């Protein structure tokens with residue numbers, strides 16, 4: 247695994263000039279954020295040794311390195327999901343490569359279904375905590391001691407200082423922000439009505455099919471993590487007959503992306 251990480255990181259290092267301080271993972275419909283990165287170098291995943299390829303619509307499949315908020319950043323325009331058939335070490339390989347490139351902070355974003363009855367489609371939620379409901383932990387298998395401990399502490403996976411700063415930025419920019427718990431499960435099915443209810447009873451405010459494995463691996467390596475969900479649909483819609491489609495998920499996320507950009511950029515300026 248270490249060899250795989252180094253090989254991919256060394257390939258990327260040859261293509262870029264400087265060290266990224268922040269890694270950013272862009273969720274479904276949020277890829278346009280990548281186009282806001284200046285002086286960008288784009289590296290298709292298919293060129294990077296050992297990288298999987300994106301198979302989901304709205305995840306274009308490239309690393310974008312460049313300047314944002316006065317810092318060097320590297321963004322994943324497209325992530326890998328467990329439901330695509332990838333093993334957990336493939337899903338999380340880019341996070342390990344991003345750390346190996348030098349980034350100490352990870353920003354994650356996703357499109358998610360709202361479970362909290364106070365949430366509406368189009369809301370943004372700061373991820374305060376998560377529930378790992380994937381069938382496999384991302385760190386299952388022999389621990390890679392060079393990366394982190396066998397039993398990583400998960401009492402505060404999301405950096406509380408960055409959460410407070412994000413709330414200040416949102417207040418100043420008059421952006422409405424929710425805050426809550428994200429539950430990650432494997433998908434690709436969206437939830438039945440009973441499953442949405444179960445996740446709510448478990449204590450979650452939003453649900454999706456990503457993020458948790460990436461965050462676990464990042465925390466294992468001692469990275470600081472900040473996460474945001476865009477609520478693209480809700481578990482109790484006004485018209486229950488309508489259902490949820492991936493097109494709708496991408497459309498709603500796309501309309502909220504400019505606000506997410508303001509929060510992410512504001513935070514990066516303060517790092």
Ligand SMILES: O=P(O)(O)O[C@H]1O[C@H](CO)[C@@H](O)[C@H]1O
Nearest residue numbers: 273274356357455456492495
């Ligand atoms: O979590 P991201 O990648 O934003 O995508 C979310 O949107 C897709 C479903 O429409 C699923 O992949 C779900 O996880």
Ligand SMILES: Nc1nc2[nH]cnc2c(=O)[nH]1
Nearest residue numbers: 357358359453454455495
């Ligand atoms: N699991 C899950 N993932 C999503 N991604 C966007 N909306 C949803 C949802 O309602 N459930």
